[in-house]
Amino acid sequence: MRVLITGMGGELGTRIANILERDSRVEAVFGVDVDPPRRRLHRAEFHWIDPRDAAGIAQLARELQPTALVHLGVYEPFARSSPRSAVERTAKGSIAVLEAVAATGSLDRIVVRSGIEIYGRRQGSPQCPDEDVVPDPTTPFGHVLRYTERLAQEFGISSAVPTTLLRFAPLVGPHFPSPLGRYLRLPVVPFSVMGDRPFSVLHQEDASRAIVAALRSPFDGPVNVVGEGAVTVSQAARLGGRIPLPLAGPIWRTSRFVSELVGAPVPEHIQELLVRGRTADGSRAGERLGVAPRYTSRAVIESLFDWAEVTYLAVADAEEVPS
Numbered sequence: 001m002r003v004l005i006t007g008m009g010g011e012l013g014t015r016i017a018n019i020l021e022r023d024s025r026v027e028a029v030f031g032v033d034v035d036p037p038r039r040r041l042h043r044a045e046f047h048w049i050d051p052r053d054a055a056g057i058a059q060l061a062r063e064l065q066p067t068a069l070v071h072l073g074v075y076e077p078f079a080r081s082s083p084r085s086a087v088e089r090t091a092k093g094s095i096a097v098l099e100a101v102a103a104t105g106s107l108d109r110i111v112v113r114s115g116i117e118i119y120g121r122r123q124g125s126p127q128c129p130d131e132d133v134v135p136d137p138t139t140p141f142g143h144v145l146r147y148t149e150r151l152a153q154e155f156g157i158s159s160a161v162p163t164t165l166l167r168f169a170p171l172v173g174p175h176f177p178s179p180l181g182r183y184l185r186l187p188v189v190p191f192s193v194m195g196d197r198p199f200s201v202l203h204q205e206d207a208s209r210a211i212v213a214a215l216r217s218p219f220d221g222p223v224n225v226v227g228e229g230a231v232t233v234s235q236a237a238r239l240g241g242r243i244p245l246p247l248a249g250p251i252w253r254t255s256r257f258v259s260e261l262v263g264a265p266v267p268e269h270i271q272e273l274l275v276r277g278r279t280a281d282g283s284r285a286g287e288r289l290g291v292a293p294r295y296t297s298r299a300v301i302e303s304l305f306d307w308a309e310v311t312y313l314a315v316a317d318a319e320e321v322p323s
Contacts, residue, residue, distance in 0.1 A: 001025065001026050001027060001067050001068045001215070002026075002027050002028045002030075002064065002065060002066045002067045002068065002106070003020055003026060003028070003029050003030070003066060003067075003068045003069075003070060003215070004030050004031070004032075004060075004061070004064060004066035004068070004069050004070070004097075004101065005017060005029065005030070005031040005032075005070045005072060006031070006032055006033070006051065006069075006070070006071050006072055006073030006093065006097050007031075007033050007071075007072035007073040007074070007075075007113075008031025008032060008033045008037060008044075008046055008072070009031075009033030009034065009035035009036050009037050009038075009046070010033065010035070010072065010080065010177070011038070011173075011175060011176050011177070011204060012072055012113075012171070012176075012204055012207060012208065012211075013031060013033065013037070013070075013072045014037040014038060014039045014041075015039075015204065015205075015208045016070060016072070016208055016211055016212065017029050017031055017037065017041060017044040017046075018039060018041070018044075019208060019212055020044070020212065020215075021041065021042055021043035021044045028043075028045075028064070029043065029044035029045070030044070030045050030046075030047065030060070030064050030066065031044060031045070031046050031047065032046075032047045032048075032049040032051065032057065032060065032073075032097075033046070033048070033049075033051075033073070034048075034050050034051065034080075034089070035080065036048060047060055050089075051073050051089045051090075051092065051093025051094075051096060051097070052088065052089060052092040052093060052096070053096070054092070054095070054096035054099070054100070057093075057096045057097050057100045058096070058099070058100040058103070060100070061097075061100035061101050061103070061104050062100075062103075062104060065104050065106040066101055066104070066106060066107065067106050067107060067108050067109070068107070068108065068109045068110075068111070068215055069097065069098075069101050069107060069109070069110045069111070070111045070211060070215060071094065071097065071098075071110065071111065071112045071113065071148075071152065072113045072211075073089070073090065073093045073094065073097065074090050074094075074112075074113050074114065074115075074144070074145065074148055075087075075089045075090050076141060076178070076179070076267075077140070077141055077179070077267040077268075077269075078179040078265045078266075078267050079177045079178055079179060080177050083140070083267060086141075086144075087140065087144055090144050090148060091144070091147065091148075094147075094148050094151050094152070095151065098110075098151060098152060098155040099155075102155050102158065102159050107159055107161055108161050109161055109162055109164075109215065109218040110152055110155070110156050110161060110162070110163040110164070110218075111163075111164045111166065111211055111214045111215050111218065112148065112149065112152045112163065112164065112165050112166065113166055113168065113207075113211070114145045114148065114149055114165050114166060114167045114168070114222070115141075115142075115145050115167055115168050115169075115170070116129070116167050116168065116169055116170075116200075116224060116226065116278060116279075116280040117137065117139060117141050117142040117145055117170075117269045117278070118135040118137055118142050118145040118146050118149065118167060119133055119135055119136065119137070119142075119280065120135070120136040120137045120138035120139070120142055121138055121272050121273075121276040121277070121278065122136055122138050127277075127279065128279045128280060128281050129224075129280050129281065130224065130280070130281035130283070130284070131167075131221070131222045131223060131224060131281075131284060135149075138272065139267075139268040139269040139272055140267075140268055140269070141267065141268070141269040142269060149165050149222070152165070153165075156220070161218075162218040162219055162220045163220055163221075164214040164218050164219055164220070164221070164223070165221065165222040165223070166207075166210055166211060166214060166222075166223060166225055167222055167223065167224045167225065167280065168202050168207055168210075168225050168226075169199075169200045169201050169202040169224075169225070169226040169227060169278075169279075169280065169282075169297070170199070170200075170201050170202065170273070170278070171201070171202050171203075171204055171207055172184070172201050172300060172301070172304050173203065173204050173300070173303060173304060174303065174304055174305070174306055176204055179264070179265060179266060179267055179270050180201075180270050180273065181304055182263070182264040182265075183259060183264045183266060183270065183274075184233070184236050184237065184240060184242070184301070184304060185240065185242070185264075185304070185305070186242065186259065186262065186264055187242060187243065188242065188243045188245050189233060189234075189236070189237035189242045189243065189244050189245060190245045190246075190247050190252065190255040190258075190259070191232070191233035191234050191237070191244055191245065191246060191247070191274065192246075192247060192248065192252045192274065192275050193246040193247065193248045193252075194248055194252075194275075195274070195275040195276060195277075196232045196233055196234050196246075197232065197275070197276055197277025198230035198231060198232050198277050198279060199230055199231065199232070199233075199273050199277045199278045199279060199297075200226045200227055200229070200230045200278065200279045200280065200282075200297045201227050201231075201297045201300045201301065202225060202226060202227045202293060202295075202297075202300065203227060203293065203294070203295035203299070203300045203303065205294075205295070206225065206227065206293035206294055206295055207225065209291050210223075210225045210285065210289055210291060210293075213289040213290050213291045214289055217289070217290060219288060223284055223285055223288045223289060224280045224281060224282040224284065224285065225282055225285050225289075225293060226279070226280050226281075226282030226285075226293065226297075227282075227293050227295055227296055227297040227299070227300050228282075228293065228296045228297065229296045229297045229298055230277070230279050230297050231297055231298055231301055232277075233274055234246070236301045236304075239298070239301050239302055239305065240301070240302075240304065240305035241305065256271060
């Protein structure tokens with residue numbers, strides 16, 4: 001395989017590159033993003049190209065002739081981009097890379113990062129949707145996910161290649177850029193007394209394993225990848241030693257703006273999660289991918305607050321330093 005990864009500069013994209021570059025069956029790994037990777041790459045090549053630069057991506061695809069596309073260039077609002085920039089980079093970037101790789105004629109598989117936000121949380125909708133539930137997004141990010149999935153499927157059909165759609169639960173972690181993670185790490189975590197519903201999350205290592213599994217054994221269609229179990233906002237706050245603050249009515253509605261002022265902006269899909277919860281049925285992941293999440297949702301939340309202690313290095317006295 002010759003793998004092209006969009007969104008390689010993110011924590012997830014860099015981790016995927018690290019895994020694939022150690023696989024002798026993978027001939028080459030290339031990636032593009034607006035930000036460079038934060039980990040050392042040994043064999044994988046990073047190309048600093050804005051996803052909206054269609055000409056640059058097309059030229060790169062012609063030079064690389066990728067056989068596999070891992071499309072992680074789905075930018076969550078307030079993760080690494082502003083809401084407007086996230087939509088533009090995702091939409092234009094998806095069109096640019098799919099057109100580019102399809103034009104090469106070398107492509108034989110597509111893996112797309114999506115999310116369970118695609119199902120929406122409309123009144124009366126299933127509490128725990130499986131893959132048979134028709135997507136019905138109710139937030140801007142959910143609509144972006146549906147658009148990206150449809151676009152990838154169309155290119156997959158026209159190129160006659162399998163397109164695997166990985167619908168992840170929200171990804172959070174101590175070093176993972178996430179609006180949900182920032183919110184839960186606030187010293188005082190507001191929650192709605194009328195809607196403290198359970199939500200599921202996913203560990204980035206489980207997401208990485210799912211992507212690599214889908215890349216090695218591709219199939220057509222979606223699969224939910226969700227950490228087992230669920231927690232509520234108040235439970236998550238207590239797990240992290242934070243102070244859960246119950247609010248109701250107008251005071252709860254203003255908490256979103258207060259959160260933004262203190263550095264934890266809350267986009268619409270996170271506001272929906274905080275009020276209505278968000279879970280999905282991930283029971284088919286093991287069968288379709290051959291791997292299932294190892295971390296429960298509770299364990300993922302616990303790891304969110306697991307900051308490593310600082311170890312100070314002793315500095316030798318001047319006379320002890322060799323000349």
